[in-house]
Amino acid sequence: MKKILIIGSTGQIGSELSVRVRSIYGDNNVVCGYYAPPFPEGFFEAGPAIKIDAQQIKQIADAVRKYDIDTIYNLAAILSATAEKNPKLGWDVGVGSLMNCLDVARDYKCGLFTPSSIGAFGPNTPKDNTPQDTIQRPTTVYGITKVLGELVSDYYFEHWQVNTRSVRFPGLISNVTLPGGGTTDYAVEIFYKAVKGEVFECPVKAGTFMDMMYMPDALDAMIHLMEANPEKLIHRNSFNVTAMSFDPEMLYAAIKKYYPNFKMVYNIDPLKQAIADSWPNKLDDSCARKEWGWQPHYDLDKMTADMISKLSGKLSSRA
Secondary structure, three states, X not given: OOOEEEEOOOOOOHHXXXXXXXXXXXXXXXXXXXXXXXXXXXHHHHOOEEEOOOOOHHHHHHHHHHHOOXXXXXXXXXXXXXXXHOHHHHHHHHHHHHHHHHHHHHHHOOEEEOOEEHHHOOOOOOOEEEOOOOOOOOOOHHHHHHHHXXXXXXXXXXXXXXXXXXXXXXXXXOOOOOOOOOHXXXXXXXXXXXXXXXXXXXXXXXXXXXXXXXXXXXXXXXXXXXXXXXXHOOOOOOEEOOOEEEOHHHHHHHHHOOOOOOOEEEOOOHHHHHHHHOOXXXXXXXXXXXXXXXXXXXXXXXXXXXXHHHHHHHHHHHO
16 A cells, blocks of 8 residues: 655645545655645644645655655645745745755655646747647746756656656636736636636636646546556656636636626736736647547536535535
């Protein structure tokens, strides 16, 4: 049975990944490394948890030894728009945590998953059907740390056989956690406004296409990749994955099927618009599909229906 450490377990991805992997591998076999609240309900009762600052390698190594860990999910990150406002913090967390996890994984023979992003691409990357292997010249600190992460993870695999694996996540849409400072966060915020009956101010222009994915598919991608047969992996760091590509108007139209009176206006955030303009419109994820059977389950309509159903129940219970 696997023994898993999730670093960043209270974040956007980690809070949901923790629940999912515990349902698969057992509560006591998944250790939640946390840095700061908010803590999900029942967090400390659900299974082992330990405070970890991912920039402190000793804390990671101590947890690996104490719990006999064989697989690490490194989810410590400062997201794109937030990192542009504090580049040094974005670099220190993005690169520092990765290097610490790589060294611990090497020394203790652990598998390591670290997410990359569509932010690893830049304005010179082909916009449509962006290939798995293509030019990567990002213009953000966040993107630069992701490219470095891909390269150095491959280096550790090639030189020390560290079992590193990664996917390039598109924008992630969740009904559980609130946005955390990413460029694609508008695609989560809009649902909250719709369910609450409030006007939504969209920070990116109509016609701004970006890849997106519903969180249940993102969780599947991480777990399935870490379980994949290594002999079939040609690429490791990092696989293109996607589920849908849309612009604000398409998302707005999908939501209006449920809330015909819902209003959206545009209030462009220059920083987020510039970042979005530097990213691809749609990724080609054929390598992930071929090498480890990647297959999303949610498209725009199915995701919209589930988001509205889940958020309606959650927000009404708080009223």
